Amino acid sequence: MTIWLQVDIRSNVPIYVQLIEQIQHALEVGTLSPGDALPSVRELASELSIAPNTIVKTYNELQRMGLIESRAGKGTIVLGKAKEMVRVRQQEALLEHLSTVVHDGSLLGLSAEALRDHFEQAVQQFFSERQQQGDKS
Amino acid sequence: MNDHALEVQGSNPSLQMPSSGTAIQIENLTVNHGTTPVLKGLSLQVPIGSIFGFLGATGAGKTTTIKTLLGFRSPDGGSARVLGYDVSCQQREICMSVGYISETNSLYDFLTISQLCDLSRDMHRRWNQGSVDRYFQLFALPSNKRVKHLSKGMKSQLALCLALGNDPDLLILDEPTTGLDPISRQMFLTTLVREVAAAGKTIFFSSPLLSEVESIADHVAVLHDGSIVLSDELDHLRERQKMVKLVYMEQPPVEEMTLLRSLPGVRQLEQRERVVRLRIEGDTDALVGTIQARPYALRDVEVVAVRLEELLIEYLRGDGA
Numbered sequence: 152m153t154i155w156l157q158v159d160i161r162s163n164v165p166i167y168v169q170l171i172e173q174i175q176h177a178l179e180v181g182t183l184s185p186g187d188a189l190p191s192v193r194e195l196a197s198e199l200s201i202a203p204n205t206i207v208k209t210y211n212e213l214q215r216m217g218l219i220e221s222r223a224g225k226g227t228i229v230l231g232k233a234k235e236m237v238r239v240r241q242q243e244a245l246l247e248h249l250s251t252v253v254h255d256g257s258l259l260g261l262s263a264e265a266l267r268d269h270f271e272q273a274v275q276q277f278f279s280e281r282q283q284q285g286d287k288s
Numbered sequence: 289m290n291d292h293a294l295e296v297q298g299s300n301p302s303l304q305m306p307s308s309g310t311a312i313q314i315e316n317l318t319v320n321h322g323t324t325p326v327l328k329g330l331s332l333q334v335p336i337g338s339i340f341g342f343l344g345a346t347g348a349g350k351t352t353t354i355k356t357l358l359g360f361r362s363p364d365g366g367s368a369r370v371l372g373y374d375v376s377c378q379q380r381e382i383c384m385s386v387g388y389i390s391e392t393n394s395l396y397d398f399l400t401i402s403q404l405c406d407l408s409r410d411m412h413r414r415w416n417q418g419s420v421d422r423y424f425q426l427f428a429l430p431s432n433k434r435v436k437h438l439s440k441g442m443k444s445q446l447a448l449c450l451a452l453g454n455d456p457d458l459l460i461l462d463e464p465t466t467g468l469d470p471i472s473r474q475m476f477l478t479t480l481v482r483e484v485a486a487a488g489k490t491i492f493f494s495s496p497l498l499s500e501v502e503s504i505a506d507h508v509a510v511l512h513d514g515s516i517v518l519s520d521e522l523d524h525l526r527e528r529q530k531m532v533k534l535v536y537m538e539q540p541p542v543e544e545m546t547l548l549r550s551l552p553g554v555r556q557l558e559q560r561e562r563v564v565r566l567r568i569e570g571d572t573d574a575l576v577g578t579i580q581a582r583p584y585a586l587r588d589v590e591v592v593a594v595r596l597e598e599l600l601i602e603y604l605r606g607d608g609a
Contacts, residue, residue, distance in 0.1 A: 163526055163593030
């Protein structure tokens with residue numbers, strides 16, 4: 152098993168959600184790639200010492216999200232478009248986070264103009280630093 | 289995308305464990321000890337393939353429930369089915385297809401392990417010596433040793449091996465880890481999941497310990513004063529039970545608090561001046577939306593998860609319902 156999943160049973164995050172997040176992360180960092188097989192329900196339940204139905208629920212949810220598919224004789228396979236789908240989802244989550252930042256900023260008394268300035272400044276700083284690093288190497 | 293998902297699920301029999309249907313179905317069960325009611329209209333469903341933790345304070349009626357499920361005592365009212373068999377008239381069938389470990393763990397302690405094993409084999413028509421031997425090896429149980437010379441941990445391992453001897457579809461365990469040290473307890477639980485649950489068998493176990501239920505169960509029920517006050521998937525509980533902290537601009541009037549209390553999903557409400565804390569169950573976003581639409585301005589809304597342990601204790605104490 153190349154992916155290394157773990158669960159925190161004390162966490163308030165449902166276990167199947169923890170597993171989905173880790174599998175998405177594995178796709179993002181490349182420890183899991185399209186075409187790879189996920190461990191069987193039995194294997195994973197045994198490795199993590201958690202109820203098999205929780206794994207079934209995790210896989211069903213990943214399947215509903217369109218990231219994996221179960222093929223007769225081959226097990227559960229990561230689909231080709233999975234990586235791109237995860238990326239889109241994460242972009243959405245990030246942009247949502249941006250609106251929280253704006254909301255919190257306004258509560259702290261920052262004007263629309265100030266927020267825009269700071270955002271612009273952060274963008275400029277990041278890209279100019281990255282360019283400098285690129286020049287060095 | 290939905291169409292696609294459906295199509296995928298349709299072509300996918302291998303992913304599903306045999307998880308449809310119920311292994312245990314109890315309806316409105318009443319059991320009396322003499323004239324004292326112990327179970328007072330208990331209803332419960334245990335899904336096939338689940339690891340079901342049955343919590344309750346001492347004296348709540350856990351053992352009585354289990355003994356009734358095994359047909360050791362008959363219901364005074366209501367009904368119960370175990371693997372489809374009626375507990376009031378099909379005890380033989382139940383005993384043949386269920387593995388059971390009692391609370392007292394009363395093994396004949398003058399016998400050696402292999403003698404006890406022979407005895408158990410003679411009592412069961414369906415006996416799988418191969419798998420029993422495999423479990424003996426797994427726990428490194430010495431077959432020539434007398435039961436009375438075994439440690440508590442080994443005794444419960446032995447009881448588990450024997451309970452699995454007739455290759456049961458359902459294991460019913462009455463406080464199986466009571467008296468075990470933490471390491472033996474952990475090993476026992478891990479084995480239960482890895483060897484028994486992973487093979488698709490249903491496990492129903494009673495326990496006085498929250499941590500134990502939390503660590504291996506996917507379903508939990510809480511028995512309080514002879515009836516079930518909570519029965520749910522653990523992940524579902526983690527998801528649906530939240531604490532919401534509202535900070536108002538100004539202290540809201542008493543009538544507003546009465547209104548909040550009556551909103552669907554609000555289970556508890558506490559107020560300290562302009563800060564209000566709600567324990568809620570269900571759709572958090574919808575409820576927060578409703579509260580935000582009220583005429584009293586909010587400075588801040590914070591949603592915090594409720595720890596599973598806290599929640600279960602609430603129910604165990606009987607405050608949950």
